[in-house]
Amino acid sequence: MSxxxxxxxxxxxxxxxYEPIRQQLPGLNFLYVxxxxxxxxxxLSESRLVERCCQVIAAVLMRHPVDLVVIACNTASTHVLPSLRQMLTIPVVxxxxxxxxxxGATRNGCIGLLATPGTVARSYTHRLIQEFAAHRQVLLCGTTELVVQAERKLMGLAVEMPVLAEVLAPWQQGALRPDTLVLGCTHFPLLKEEIARLLPDALLVDSGDAVAKRVMHLLGSQPETEQNKTSRAYCTRDDDKAxxxxxxxxxxxxESLTCLTC
Structure with a gap:
């Protein structure tokens, strides 16, 4: 059974x-919340963020048996994992x-980190830079505009390219131009095509494949297909945007999108 x-x-x-996990483990059942x-x-404040994530995930687990939870958000991951791991008996990634x-991939030694302002400012992020990229030039850009544009894109609306161009202008025109770009918010890989148009020579790097490999390691190999395999989505507010x-x-x-009552 999947x-x-x-x-x-x-x-x-x-x-x-989600998408790299599905590609590597297509036989899994998925819940996207x-x-x-x-x-x-x-x-949100840190305390409210922890409280809210635990509340919503608990509500999902009352409806469905789950084998593993992926917190697919950089902001939540830096704060919520200890509390969730204490609350749950299943793996949390x-x-x-x-x-x-x-x-390891940069050729000119200059990396751009594109993330939300909170991730850019967080001490955890700076510890990662110090640990893994102390010998590199790391340029930081904190923006929420790309989050908005990614949400627009998946709603079927046009991405506002001038907005992206304004955000990325320092890396298009500056003396220091990163040849490798870390997409440090899970929304940003949804705009890979648009970002690549503005920075065609930059290698875009995100966390999707690494998370998928971690899930595979924890769950082991899964059936390629399962007759009763299901994938359901849940939101917490049923509005026009949803x-x-x-x-x-x-x-x-x-196959469905349902509003979850927490």
């Missing part, structure tokens, strides 16, 4: 983590910016 993985985020950014009622998580692989995401969620393999 095992079930819960992928959790405040918005649709977690789909960039996005807490749009409290989106974005970067605006988090997401961190892919600074280590970027440090409704616009239904067609996109269907293309990712989710």
């Amino acid at each position: 095992k079930t993985v819960l992928v959790f985020d405040s918005g649709v950014g977690g789909l960039s983590i 996005f807490d749009n009622e409290c989106f974005p998580y970067g605006e 988090g997401v961190v910016p892919a600074i280590k692989p970027a440090a 409704a616009r995401l239904r067609p996109t969620l269907q293309t990712y393999g989710f």
Whole structure:
């Protein structure tokens, strides 16, 4: 029987983590839960963030048996994992910016970290840089604009390229130009095509494949197909924006979108 993985985020950014897991382990059952009622998580206090994530995940586990939880959000991962691991008896996997692989991949020694302002400012991020990229030049850019644009894209709306161009302008025109870009928010890989248009020579690095490998390690090999395999999506607020995401969620393999009562 296929095992079930819960992928959790405040918005649709977690789909960039879900998709590599699905590609490497297509026989899994998936639950995708996005807490749009409290989106974005970067605006919550640490205590409220921990409380909210535990609350929503507990509500999901009352409905479904789950074998592993993926916190597909950099902001939540840096705060919530200890509490969740204490609360649950199943594995919990988090997401961190892919600074280590970027440090090994750069050719000119200059890396750009593109993340939310909270991730850029967080001491955890600076410890990662010091540990894995102390010998590299790491340029930091904190933005919430790309989160908004990724959400727009998955709702079927046009990405506002001038907004992206303004965010990335220092790396397009500056004296220091990174040749490797860490997409340090799970929303940002959803804009890979658009970012590549503006920085065509940069290698874009994210955490999706690393998380998928970790899930595979923890769960082991799974059946390639399962007759009763299911994938369901849940939101925490049923509004027009959530409704616009239904067609996109269907293309990712989710047969339904239901509002979760917490």
